Amino acid sequence: MLLVVHTGRVENRRVAEKVAGWFAGAGVALRVVDDEAPDLDPSCYARVVPLGPAAAEGVELVFVLGGDGTFLRAAELAHPAGVPVLGVNLGRIGFLAEAESDALADVVQRVIEQRYQVEERMTVDVTATVGGRVVASTWALNEASVEKSSRERILDVLIEVDGRSVSSFGCDGVLCATPTGSTAYAYSAGGPIVWPDVRAMLVVPSNAHAMFSRPMVVGPHSTVAIEVDPEGHEAVLCCDGRRTVEIPPGARIEVRGGRTPVRLVRLVEGHFTDRLVDKFDLPVHGWRSR
Known part of the structure; x- marks a missing residue:
């Protein structure tokens, strides 16, 4: 062992x-x-x-x-x-x-x-690209978060689900969490608690400056994309609070159900x-x- x-x-x-x-x-x-x-x-x-x-x-x-x-x-x-x-x-x-x-x-x-x-x-697999070039490929058990890199700034993002735009807004960040992670960071950000036998992904905006800022629950086979405004500021991709990558403006982060639980x-x-x-x-x- x-x-x-x-x-x-x-x-x-x-x-x-x-x-x-x-x-x-x-x-x-x-x-x-x-x-x-x-x-x-x-x-x-x-x-x-x-x-x-x-x-x-x-x-x-x-x-x-x-x-x-x-x-x-x-x-x-x-x-x-x-x-x-x-x-x-x-x-x-x-x-x-x-x-x-x-x-x-x-x-x-x-x-x-x-x-x-x-x-x-369930886990999630995470890929970050810039101009079609992969800059990060990782995974998470609890959550993958895209957050602003500076405390004084606002992160402007566009959220997509399965290639369809859902909403754009300024925020502190966006979390994509698993049911396991629903009682961790996502819970603190106002997300729902999801029983672990439910296969789903949570999308939880953090301090979003928008009327539509409620958490969403999507299917395990969906792909959630978070696009960072190319005219905006840098972001940070963090998985389970352990694996961190700096993300430039214009990056696209895609999160989907993980291949390996x-x-x-x-x-x-x-x-x-x-x-x-x-x-x-x-x-x-x-x-x-x-």
Whole structure:
């Protein structure tokens, strides 16, 4: 397995040693990427691999110890190989007490015994062109955003869906999000929450200076295009907050359903509604529960 750790925290490194010991005791070899290896005890891994698209080739799954940012970094490594990703959010859970250590041991045991399910999450593929020349080609699990490059300026864009113009306006940016990303950046920008089994793309303008600026939900086979005004200002294309490209005026960014999904590991069956209530700490007790 490939072990990905938020090594910036001492507690995470201690947990990584414990997890590595459990896996080693079951005969499971771990590999780590070369930029994390210096921060980890050599007992944590049997092999060091270069950071890049081949890091997860040949592994059973990617085991992540860290928060949401660490998970996205791991998904970036797992995506090219189609390897499932299991995230243990230590920042949210904090496996420090004895009972919590037992819970983590149970997670590891389930992985060793392959007692888990794998679900696929839709991604988006993104291409940016200038004058017909490709200047960027990337992907996103949560969202691809086209944003103004300077705080003082307005980004003027034209939105198209399947080659048909929809609207032009000035804005801070436009997000094209997946259902997975609907509870992340797109939610903060005013987009709807979409259940993960719905295959669709969200188009969410950010602070648009227009009467028609509501979020749109389009089909998974549609192509959403964002054209940056050739007489306007530079923009920035950012995917999952990790892969960033500067975009010149006159660029065209096309977003469509991704060819390769991200595969997520679920240890127990659960409903998205329950996870949603837990994530946002939603009030579910009212007059009907009296």
